[in-house]
Amino acid sequence: MTDENKHYIRRRNAGALPWEIEPDTRKQEEHPVFGQIEAQPAVREGARVQPLPEDFAPSREILEFLQAHQGIPLDFIVTQLxxxxxxxHETGEARKAWQNKFKSHVIYQWKRNQSETGQRAHRSTAEKLTDRSWDDGFQFEDGDE
Incomplete structure (x- = not known):
């Protein structure tokens, strides 16, 4: 925490309103080992609310996430795009995080598609617990021979 932040917090705790607080103009001392302590990096501005850009395309990170973590094929993602x-574009609604909105849309549609096509079988708890399909073709080696 910088001295300027400490000054601001002390003044606020003392009851000063934000617009009444003058910036701390005292010179920062040099640290004996690290030298002059640099100011905090500028805070990155957040995403702007805007309509979906005409040239919108999902980022590489989103595509990789959908394929690796959700198991969604690339051709399905493209059709959803x-x-x-x-x-x-038809609604013209403005949003902040279009990449995340697209990711959520694809995941929702993928789960819906899987449910509708029956690829995700709905089985009872008893069927799940007694399922032995994992041992099909499994043979124990007999050490007595």
């Missing part, structure tokens, strides 16, 4: 862009 078309629907996503058509819908959001």
């Amino acid at each position: 078309i629907d996503f862009k058509l819908y959001w």
Whole structure:
């Protein structure tokens, strides 16, 4: 925490309103080992609210995440991109995080698709607990021979 932040916090705790606090103009001392302590890096500005850009495309990180962590094939993602862009361009709604919105859309549609096509079988608890399909073709080596 910088001295300026400490000064601000002390003044606020004393009851001063933010616009009444003058910046701390005292010179920073040099640290004996690290030298002059540099100011905090500028805070990165957050995403702006904007309509979906015409040239929107999912980032490489989003594509890799969807494939690696959700098991969604690339061709399914591409078909969802078309629907996503058509819908959001038509509504003209402005949002902040389009990449994240697209990721959520694809995951939702993938789960919905899997449920509708029956690829994710719904089995009872008893069926799940007694499932022995994992040992198909498994043979123990007999050490008595």
